[in-house]
Amino acid sequence: MTPRVLFALVVATGITAFSCTTDPQQEGYINALGPEQPGVDPGEYHRAGQPCVVCHQSGGPGKGEFAFAGTIFYGQKKPIGVDGAEVVLVDSVNRPFRARTNCVGNFFIPMPAEETGRPQFPARVTVFFADNETNEKLEVAMSSPIGRDGSCASCHKIPAGLDSPGHVYLASGQKETARKYNGAPCRVPPVPAGFAVDGVQ
């Protein structure tokens, strides 16, 4: 081995020892989400209840970048995805961003391509759900603003506790027990893996 080769090898070893080629924190967040649910392919019905923007952000492994995304469930005790709920987010300059949930409760709002069209935080969110069966209308406004994270589930983790109010839901208490919501027909189970429901799943 020549001195020049040896020098190059030593320098390369030093650079490798102190360099970072990945974001270990972000990688940790992604790995913590675990594998896909068996039988549910990546797409609009996958990973209900998980923080979408962890992957669906600029440079992330998800297909497409989302400004806001998440899952709306029916009840506090009955975390079944709500089909057809309208999610309205209003940013700090009063621009609305709207989306409708699919049968597993997922919604997403693509990130606008133009910088000027992107939402400015903080944002406020309200969910509207018109139940065609009972003609009941539910309107639930989040009591606090969204600081800067576009994923509902970044804060709305399960279970509820010191740092989470629990999953996003429309009905609780008497409203939840009075209405036997069973979810819409869906190609995937409307109750995600890991969510325990009394009498369902």
Add this chain to the structure above:
Amino acid sequence: MNIPLRVAMASVVAVSAGLLVGGTSACSGQADPSRVTVVLAPSQDDFIGNPPAKGVSTYLEARCGSLDCHGQLGRPLRIFSSNGLRLPADGGPNPITGGSPTSTEEKIANFQAAVGLQPEEITRVVAGGGQYLPDRLYLVTKPRNQVQHKGGAVVNAQDDGDQCMVSWLIGATDGDACQRAATRK
């Protein structure tokens, strides 16, 4: 001149070991438990607020304490609040985000976090009697985005939120400004 491979590999191993040991030893040190930092702080009572709606803590909880911002344990300015991060209860059931109102213990913890952000600087402001302006503190410059702030500009200079914080730091808390800033939509 060719260097034998055995010598070359030994050199690489030696350099790597030297980098590892040198880097590790440079970070080690022993804490001196006899050293203390004396901190002069603005009024804790004004921070908590009487009534609490007029307190600085209520403003911080509403505007800064969301779970995706300062409602996280790892933040230098860590805020506990009813709709955000909760402080574990001492000997009772733990509160849940969105459950009970912010407790007095949580507000005291918020006070400690605010004062502990820049303890030496806040001491200079409080002790300086006007010589040291509060505008040098992160509690003021960060929400104004005058210093790099991940949350961007949360207040404008002299708006209610800014006035709430600055007035507390100079010892003349404007509780009405704090209340307006906390309830602003």
